[in-house]
Amino acid sequence: MGICCFMAIISPRKKKSILVGVDIVDHSDPLLRMRDERAFRLIRHPKDLNTSPPDDIEKNFWLFWAAKESVFKNHRELKRFDPKIIPIKINRQQGLYHFQSGQVKGTITQNHDFTFSICTALPSLDQTYYQYFNLLAQDQSLKIRELTSRYLKDTTNSEAKISRDDSGLPIAIINSRLHKLTFTHHHRYMGFICEK
Amino acid sequence: MTREQIKDELKEIIGDYVQEKDLLNSLSEDHELINDLKINSAHIVDIVLDIEDKYDIMIEDEAIAKMGTVGESIDVIFEKLDQK
Numbered sequence: 001m002g003i004c005c006f007m008a009i010i011s012p013r014k015k016k017s018i019l020v021g022v023d024i025v026d027h028s029d030p031l032l033r034m035r036d037e038r039a040f041r042l043i044r045h046p047k048d049l050n051t052s053p054p055d056d057i058e059k060n061f062w063l064f065w066a067a068k069e070s071v072f073k074n075h076r077e078l079k080r081f082d083p084k085i086i087p088i089k090i091n092r093q094q095g096l097y098h099f100q101s102g103q104v105k106g107t108i109t110q111n112h113d114f115t116f117s118i119c120t121a122l123p124s125l126d127q128t129y130y131q132y133f134n135l136l137a138q139d140q141s142l143k144i145r146e147l148t149s150r151y152l153k154d155t156t157n158s159e160a161k162i163s164r165d166d167s168g169l170p171i172a173i174i175n176s177r178l179h180k181l182t183f184t185h186h187h188r189y190m191g192f193i194c195e196k
Numbered sequence: 197m198t199r200e201q202i203k204d205e206l207k208e209i210i211g212d213y214v215q216e217k218d219l220l221n222s223l224s225e226d227h228e229l230i231n232d233l234k235i236n237s238a239h240i241v242d243i244v245l246d247i248e249d250k251y252d253i254m255i256e257d258e259a260i261a262k263m264g265t266v267g268e269s270i271d272v273i274f275e276k277l278d279q280k
Binding site: 025029031032033035038039041042043044065069080081082083084085186187 | 212260261264
């Protein structure tokens with residue numbers, strides 16, 4: 001009886017699967033080599049398109065990289081990331097990069113310091129919580145979980161904790177309901193996106 | 197060049213990108229670069245470029261999908277060196 005009740009509370013909802021993806025790249029990472037055409041060839045899909053590419057090929061590379069990685073995470077599959085099989089179409093509106101890959105849509109924020117991509121198969125990103133943080137921690141993976149838990153708790157005014165699903169992928173438990181989420185961290189930056 | 201030699205040289209290359217250096221002490225061919233060695237995915241491209249420079253080879257564009265583990269990376273290097 002106890003187990004049945006427990007399952008009823010935390011089992012994933014049966015409605016259409018809602019997915020979210022995120023990626024962040026810290027441009028200040030000293031280990032990053034220049035992203036030129038030689039690097040671009042390793043991630044390009046034949047249908048990749050940016051209608052308003054930045055003049056700097058490196059910035060364009062990071063737009064595609066972050067978009068592809070966030071789309072990969074969005075699919076929430078336990079397989080290897082292969083940027084070449086993920087087509088991305090990017091366009092720029094009102095200073096923000098928007099992109100699409102199949103049913104998945106997202107936005108990319110890019111400045112001198114970082115590139116931050118979020119995406120979802122939901123109709124709107126308004127149906128997600130997302131945030132990035134600038135913090136260098138000893139264990140970035142642990143720190144982003146702490147920060148996310150605190151952010152969700154403050155934002156929803158509810159108990160929020162981070163756990164894992166049966167596949168070992170991260171989930172947020174907010175008021176005893178499961179919410180899919182993904183994390184990202186790179187050098188001084190980290191971030192998350194979570195379905196509402 | 198032996199497989200073990202390439203493994204040692206590859207260890208030097210990827211060592212720069214492994215934060216937890218202890219993981220390198222028991223490096224095996226089965227280790228996945230991202231999941232096991234905890235290399236940030238953004239650095240996979242850097243590793244491919246480093247390998248190309250080190251061995252003066254051009255790796256196929258599909259390298260990222262083919263070089264998920266230490267052993268697979270050694271395979272790709274071996275294949276390219278054979279073709280030189």
